Amino acid sequence: MLNRDYVNGLIHNDDAFTFLRCDRSSPAFWELKKKEVMAMIRQLGCPTLFLTLSAAETKWSELIVILTQVLENKVITLEEAENMSYEKKCDLIRNDPVTCVRYFEHRLKCLWEILSAPCGPFQGYELVDK
Known part of the structure; x- marks a missing residue:
């Protein structure tokens, strides 16, 4: 320098x-x-629709139920997952990032199926790239 x-x-x-x-x-x-x-x-070419998505792991009760079962070998309900402390949710997410990514990918696939369905919101239009 x-x-x-x-x-x-x-x-x-x-x-x-x-x-x-x-x-x-x-x-x-x-x-x-x-x-x-x-x-x-x-x-x-120019996009007609552009989406930016991000994960909201702490808000997904289904994911918290899965993480609790995988990491702690304990079955909880969706209501228990919703009432779990934020810190506990963060610990679960931090301890199994692979499951979190796979769950996010699953949600993206479900969203894509909805968007590209023949009777979906873009009915009559072809979605070219995702």
Whole structure:
């Protein structure tokens, strides 16, 4: 860092910026994601509908029931899962991320089936890419 030419080279070549590409909160990460979306638009055309989805594990009582059964070998009801403390839910989620991801994928598949159903909300229109 004491070499001024080295620092100027980092700034000029954006190397000081791009090493943070893996950090989700960095401008470099979002710059990379923006480029990926622009490439998709070039290849597929302008989207008419764009969805961004995220998991809400602590709100999904069915997932909490599954995690309790898998991790603690204990069967609970949906009502017990709803009344469970937030901290306990977070512990369950943190201890089995694979089950959480698989459950999220399951919910995405169900959503896709609804969206692409012949009598679904886009009836008469073809969904090209997901």
